Amino acid sequence: MCLFCKIANNELTANKVHENDDFVAFHDINPKAPVHVLAIPKTHVDSFNEVTPEMMADMTAFIQEVAEKVDVKESGYRVITNVGENGGQEVKHLHFHILGGARLRWGHF
Ligand code: 5GP
Ligand code: ZN
Numbered sequence: 652m653c654l655f656c657k658i659a660n661n662e663l664t665a666n667k668v669h670e671n672d673d674f675v676a677f678h679d680i681n682p683k684a685p686v687h688v689l690a691i692p693k694t695h696v697d698s699f700n701e702v703t704p705e706m707m708a709d710m711t712a713f714i715q716e717v718a719e720k721v722d723v724k725e726s727g728y729r730v731i732t733n734v735g736e737n738g739g740q741e742v743k744h745l746h747f748h749i750l751g752g753a754r755l756r757w758g759h760f
Pocket of ligand 2: 652653654655656657694695696743744
């Protein structure tokens with residue numbers, strides 16, 4: 652079972668901020684912004700390449716709820732999902748980074 656499946660199944664602890672039957676959001680262990688939360692589906696999906704439009708519809712609503720819960724919805728935030736080698740995806744379980752709490756820099760490779 653992959654790392655994020657273990658977090659979804661409560662086999663590994665994480666600092667959760669929001670959860671429902673299908674998704675869970677928790678603080679990133681190595682934050683890259685004052686607010687850095689990861690939102691994942693509880694069922695294993697390798698990456699954005701494999702997610703269905705149906706799951707994304709619910710994921711979108713969940714991410715919007717997370718943004719509200721961690722109080723970045725009004726001040727602004729960034730949603731990122733890294734895909735594959737060039738995207739820099741390290742954990743092979745679909746996750747959306749929700750970053751905020753400060754003015755974020757943009758544009759580097
Ligand atoms: P990726 O590079 O795959 O888009 O992002 C993976 C993210 O997962 C990284 O930001 C990393 O800090 C975070 N991460 C890796 N392992 C753990 C863990 O065990 N717990 C938590 N909360 N975050 C993790
Ligand atoms: Zn998984």
